[in-house]
Amino acid sequence: MQQPQTSSSRWGPNLLAILLGLAGLAAAGGGLWLALLGGSWYYLPAGLAMLGTAWLLWHRRPSALPLHALLVLATLAWALWEAGLDWWPLAARGGAIFILGALLLIPPVTRALAVPEGARQPSPARGGGLALSAALALALLAGGAALFNDPHRIEGRLREARLPLPPAPRAIPDGEWHAYGRTGLGQRYSPLDQITPRNVGSLEVAWHYRTGDTPGQPGDPEETTFQVTPLKIGDRLHLCTPHQNVIALEADTGREVWRYQPRVRDGLALQHLTCRGLSYHDPAAYPPAATPPAPEAVRPAAENSAATSISLPDAAEGARRVESCARKLFMPTADGRLIALDPETGGVCTSFGESGQINLWANMPHPKPGGYYSTSPVVVTRHLVIIGGTVLDNVSTREPSGVIRAFDVNTGGLVWNWDPGDPEQTEPLPPGRTYTPNSPNSWSISSVDEALGLVYVPMGNQPPDQWGASRDEDAARYSSSVVALELATGRVRWVFQTVHHDLWDYDVPAQPSLLDLAIGGSRVPALVQPTKQG
Known part of the structure; x- marks a missing residue:
């Protein structure tokens, strides 16, 4: 027996379909322009996929879920290829797709797709929901790994042999600090050498x-x-x-x-x-000799x-x-x-x-x-x-x-x-x-x-x-x-x-x-x- 649709089951999916359609139009239009300018080709097909998901959702087709699952996986692969496990670039590329996917799994949407109007048997929405859930879980796992990863850290040591500092434009005694960075060069370097890593712990308040x-x-x-x-x-x-x-x-x-x-x-x-x-x-x-x-x-x-x-x-x-x-x-x-x-x-x-x-x-x-x-x-x-x-x-x-x-x-x-x-x-x-x-x-x-x-x-x-x-x-x-x-x-x-x-x-x-x-x-x-x- 078919369950009567409530107001939320009618308008919730429709509003989400409109949101997906607008996002798809923006991504496809901007993606086409970007591609013509020589940029990434990702946004054009991604926008078309969102438009497809929006159309399927509006017509209560359960295939909206596996289509968006494919988009999540494709976006994740593209983002990892471009940015690696770097949180902010990764989130910028896939965050919106992930949020839209999570919205597709809320009960008003899944209920609307579970038994299409006029159908007498269960629809394949359950399987599509599992596929989308798995894709989102994989994206969440990659995002969590990126959140605790620092790809910009470089392990290494500076060479002890360094070039001598260039001469300051004006004479400054070793124990003085005449500008915000000691000199106008902004090096923040003091030539004083009495305080060392070995004795700094022995300093007392004067x-x-x-x-x-x-x-x-x-x-x-x-x-x-x-x-x-x-x-x-x-x-x-x-x-x-x-x-x-x-x-x-x-x-x-x-x-x-x-x-x-x-x-x-x-x-x-x-x-x-x-x-x-x-x-x-x-x-x-x-010095007088350097007077311009x-x-x-x-x-x-x-x-x-x-x-x-x-x-x-x-x-x-x-x-x-x-x-x-x-x-x-x-x-x-x-x-x-x-x-x-x-x-x-x-x-x-x-x-x-x-x-x-x-x-x-x-x-x-x-x-x-x-x-x-x-x-x-x-x-x-x-x-x-x-x-x-x-x-x-x-x-x-x-x-x-x-x-x-x-x-x-x-x-x-x-x-x-x-x-x-x-x-x-x-x-x-x-x-x-x-x-x-x-x-x-x-x-x-x-x-x-x-x-x-x-x-x-x-x-x-x-x-x-x-x-x-x-x-x-x-x-x-x-x-x-x-x-x-x-x-x-x-x-x-x-x-x-x-x-x-x-x-x-x-x-x-x-x-x-x-x-x-x-x-x-x-x-x-x-x-x-x-x-x-x-």
Whole structure:
């Protein structure tokens, strides 16, 4: 006796058939286009198989189950051939097929296929269900093996005989740390050798220091973090806190020597609040024989405020003023400024920029307090201070520009600007014009090789991360890339993209490390770049 069909047994299979049909159309159509472009042929037959399964399911044919079982097995074989036991590539290729197969085994579907309308004997759906279950179990087994497998791990040992490090562009005593990566090369290598794997366990705490700067203050975003890498200059440590307090400590005792606390504009709509470090400039550290000609500032620092509608506090308010600083510390602030300080006294270097600071909102489109700021230390060369910044992410497509700017390290005048949305125009913009809105930005730390005359900029994705429909050719080219810019002009020397058409927030998140490799008996300059992809 035939069982009456319930509402779920009628509509459940129909909805799943529609879903399979839409997925099949998308896979077959996109697969045909991909095949014509010279890509994989898998998606076209896979899409046709899903369309076949959808038709069979709509007409309550039990053969829908073994057909999808064949698709699962074919997909598994293709995915293993292309990706091996690598979880994420494997899941990306077969995850949707697996989920659709699991939906085909839910009771409303199997009941609808078990006794087709008008039939008087059991249908072969039971056998098809077993075949699909077995195929899914095999795919699940492969996925489980991939989840606990690391195909990217390489077992091996580094050769003890290494090339000597290339000379630093400026003299740095062994016991000092003058930049985020110790030097602009980003190598993070200290030549000190007193601490070894054998005696490191015997170290004892010499002193500790509390900054007094804690998260949870009014207006703090949820991501308020302490990420600073202190600088060791002479007998002092210099560090900054999340709220941009700059502190100098005696390295031997931890005693506070001075503290600079800027007044930061209120009402900032921040997503992150941190200060990853300071940047240091000492002109006396550069050897005279290696002096390249200084590029000329095209736009005086006094014109910065005229190029923006956002007014910012005075950097020297309530602080010591130093008219002329032989050496400088540079710190970006959360409200969009770059401030220069005297490392000896903590005073503001008023001859730099406009009374000691640069207003980074100059020529910025869509100005909104907190919508643009730099969380990372700037790049400092003999003649330039180079800065990028972050913008509010995943909020809109009307954000400030991701422009990279180079200022004269002594005067603060703008020397060049590289806008990823207008990469050929590096001459400083006059007041009244703005950079390209929403262009890819660089929120991480850049590296510099002054001997080669290049700065290496790790680029983020164009916001919003998961929306790629509005990206033009330039945004598509420079998103999630490492870009080499000429120090003299700001022009692009080369670009290497780590992810094409990035929709997954794969910003290049770390400072590049510049080193020399021994290849074929020659010393070859190389760049090593960590990414979010491991």
